[in-house]
Amino acid sequence: xxxxxxxxxxxxxxxxxxxxxxxxxxxxxxxxxxIGPNGAGKSSIFNLISRIYPPTSGKIFFEDQxxxxxxxxxxxxxxxxxxxxxxxxxxxxxxxxxxxxxRHRHSTTQLWQELLFLPSVRAGEKAHRRRVEQVIEFLDLxxxxxxxxxxxxxxxxxxxxxxxxLCSEPKLILLDEPSSGxxxxxxxxxxxxxxxxxxxxxxxxxxxxxxxxxxxxxxDRVIALNYGRVLAMGSPSEVQHHxxxxxxxxxx
Amino acid sequence: MRFLFxxxxxxxxxxxxxxxxxxxxxxxxxxxxxxPYALSSYLxxxxxxVCIYATVGVGLMILTGFTGQASLGHAAFLAIGAYTAAYLxxxxxxxPVYFLAAGLLxxxxxxxxxxxxxxxxxxxxxxxxxxxxxIVEEILARWEGVTHGNEGMRVKTIQLLGTTVSRDGPPFxxxxxxxxxxxxxxxxxxxxSPTGRAxxxxxxxxxxxxxxxxxxxxxxxxxxxxxxxxxxxxxxxFAHKLSFISPEMFTLQLSIEFIIVILIGxxxxxxxxxxxxxxxxxxDPFLTYLxxxxxxxxxxxxxxxxxxxxxxxxxxxxxxxxxxxxGLKGAIYGVIIVVFVLFEPLGLYGRWxxxxxxxxxxxxxxxxxxxxxxxxxxxxxxx
Numbered sequence: 076x077x078x079x080x081x082x083x084x085x086x087x088x089x090x091x092x093x094x095x096x097x098x099x100x101x102x103x104x105x106x107x108x109x110i111g112p113n114g115a116g117k118s119s120i121f122n123l124i125s126r127i128y129p130p131t132s133g134k135i136f137f138e139d140q141x142x143x144x145x146x147x148x149x150x151x152x153x154x155x156x157x158x159x160x161x162x163x164x165x166x167x168x169x170x171x172x173x174x175x176x177x178r179h180r181h182s183t184t185q186l187w188q189e190l191l192f193l194p195s196v197r198a199g200e201k202a203h204r205r206r207v208e209q210v211i212e213f214l215d216l217x218x219x220x221x222x223x224x225x226x227x228x229x230x231x232x233x234x235x236x237x238x239x240x241l242c243s244e245p246k247l248i249l250l251d252e253p254s255s256g257x258x259x260x261x262x263x264x265x266x267x268x269x270x271x272x273x274x275x276x277x278x279x280x281x282x283x284x285x286x287x288x289x290x291x292x293x294x295d296r297v298i299a300l301n302y303g304r305v306l307a308m309g310s311p312s313e314v315q316h317h318x319x320x321x322x323x324x325x326x327x
Numbered sequence: 328m329r330f331l332f333x334x335x336x337x338x339x340x341x342x343x344x345x346x347x348x349x350x351x352x353x354x355x356x357x358x359x360x361x362x363p364y365a366l367s368s369y370l371x372x373x374x375x376x377v378c379i380y381a382t383v384g385v386g387l388m389i390l391t392g393f394t395g396q397a398s399l400g401h402a403a404f405l406a407i408g409a410y411t412a413a414y415l416x417x418x419x420x421x422x423p424v425y426f427l428a429a430g431l432l433x434x435x436x437x438x439x440x441x442x443x444x445x446x447x448x449x450x451x452x453x454x455x456x457x458x459x460x461x462i463v464e465e466i467l468a469r470w471e472g473v474t475h476g477n478e479g480m481r482v483k484t485i486q487l488l489g490t491t492v493s494r495d496g497p498p499f500x501x502x503x504x505x506x507x508x509x510x511x512x513x514x515x516x517x518x519x520s521p522t523g524r525a526x527x528x529x530x531x532x533x534x535x536x537x538x539x540x541x542x543x544x545x546x547x548x549x550x551x552x553x554x555x556x557x558x559x560x561x562x563x564x565f566a567h568k569l570s571f572i573s574p575e576m577f578t579l580q581l582s583i584e585f586i587i588v589i590l591i592g593x594x595x596x597x598x599x600x601x602x603x604x605x606x607x608x609x610x611d612p613f614l615t616y617l618x619x620x621x622x623x624x625x626x627x628x629x630x631x632x633x634x635x636x637x638x639x640x641x642x643x644x645x646x647x648x649x650x651x652x653x654g655l656k657g658a659i660y661g662v663i664i665v666v667f668v669l670f671e672p673l674g675l676y677g678r679w680x681x682x683x684x685x686x687x688x689x690x691x692x693x694x695x696x697x698x699x700x701x702x703x704x705x706x707x708x709x710x
Binding site for chain 1: 540
């Protein structure tokens with residue numbers, strides 16, 4: 076049985092088939108990239124997995140559990156974290172509180188305990204803070220801890236979004252175009268981090284990406300999509316040289 | 328300027344970042360404690376209203392400022408708290424019991440309002456809360472068996488620990504102050520815990536909050552319940568302060584006044600709720616002063632400028648007619664809101680931060696420090 080599996084996943088908006096009977100599997104500990112031209116349905120697959128859209132048909136399994144009907148907030152509790160293509164951070168909060176929100180799925184305190192800020196809440200806060208600090212160190216975010224998101228540049232925000240996802244200690248992380256809007260050095264850093272996430276933190280990565288250099292450098296396997304359908308699946312070089320993929324990008 | 332050198336995670340958690348805060352807030356508390364012995368009874372009465380309005384302001388701040396759910400229905404929550412107290416009083420229920428009961432009942436009603444509000448956003452949520460307020464107002468006027476309808480209800484003085492707490496004396500003021508301080512401390516505790524952060528997350532991006540494992544619906548309902556509960560507590564004090572309550576006290580105008588409190592004070596801070604309450608309560612005597620004295624003053628000025636006694640009299644009458652026109656107060660409130668939204672969106676507390684920074688950095692303060700940056704990358708489609 077695979078670690079994560081999508082079976083005949085479909086998402087139709089009226090006549091438009093954004094995702095059309097897509098099936099794929101992710102093995103534990105691998106980095107799988109989804110590529111494809113604009114509008115191929117890559118982000119839609121992510122939005123289906125994180126339950127922002129309900130699928131028209133098909134099923135999603137994670138650790139042999141059917142998660143197709145789980146509410147959106149439960150997906151994170153199961154250990155699936157994600158980032159967004161157009162950064163979705165909490166703009167009017169500091170970097171620290173953004174990262175601490177990532178710890179939400181681990182918080183156990185009750186409302187009344189929090190109102191009184193009992194020792195258990197204080198201890199929990201310190202534990203969360205310690206984990207957040209580890210992520211801050213991992214991603215070199217030390218200079219930004221107390222800064223408001225609204226004053227930070229795009230590249231830093233991108234990293235903070237990754238950090239917030241990592242703070243939830245996910246088993247599977249969905250990265251929606253991690254390198255979009257980053258310059259060459261930032262993209263380099265990103266590729267190191269993605270590999271470290273796999274090797275040091277043992278996180279399985281499912282990634283949507285346009286930058287083929289990054290895809291080649293980090294991916295174990297690649298899936299190519301077009302018009303909501305899978306064109307090819309396999310190692311990065313196999314997929315890139317697949318005739319259907321070449322046709323989709325360059326025109327037949 | 329002071330630089331904080333953090334050596335422990337505790338430094339980010341504690342309520343007072345450094346000793347300076349302890350001294351200044353301690354001083355403020357001392358001043359507030361001796362206030363009854365220094366101020367006139369009129370100012371004392373105003374101070375009690377400041378405490379009550381600030382408590383409501385803190386409650387509304389949790390909902391609107393931190394969770395991002397606008398409400399124009401808080402006068403109704405205040406009314407529910409006030410009427411619960413007045414009703415239970417008839418059965419000789421002791422003060423602590425009906426005080427808690429009023430807060431809890433209002434909290435439950437707040438949660439019930441929260442459920443239908445889950446699917447509404449922005450202006451539609453405002454409309455829904457307005458209609459809730461009208462419904463409550465109508466119920467108060469019609470349910471005569473319980474509320475005595477438009478005749479209103481008398482509220483007896485508080486009996487606490489065998490003594491009578493008169494609504495004009497210092498003990499009642501201390502009670503209101505204690506409720507305010509406890510509310511603020513509780514809210515601060517909430518804001519540095521997972522729940523408070525979840526509220527802020529919902530305010531800034533519901534999609535991201537959901538993908539981080541926050542049950543958005545549950546936390547919105549929680550926010551409504553807490554906000555309403557605090558307002559209910561304030562309602563009990565409000566009823567006792569006025570000693571008589573009737574439905575026409577809890578109109579839309581009052582809800583708008585609460586919005587003014589948080590808008591003028593500064594929407595993202597608890598300081599703002601208190602500053603806004605001071606502003607709102609103190610503007611009332613100021614407007615009364617203008618209404619009573621302005622016509623005479625302007626008439627006098629006109630006379631000295633050589634307008635002639637008769638014309639000065641006409642001017643005085645015209646100003647008096649203007650000052651006593653219906654709805655002038657509402658118009659003035661409207662102008663104040665517009666001016667603040669346009670020129671001081673961070674409110675009085677934002678202004679205070681700017682002044683503080685000006686002196687800390689003197690002479691290097693830059694006006695652009697607080698300039699808001701506009702960013703257009705946020706996606707709206709996943710809302």
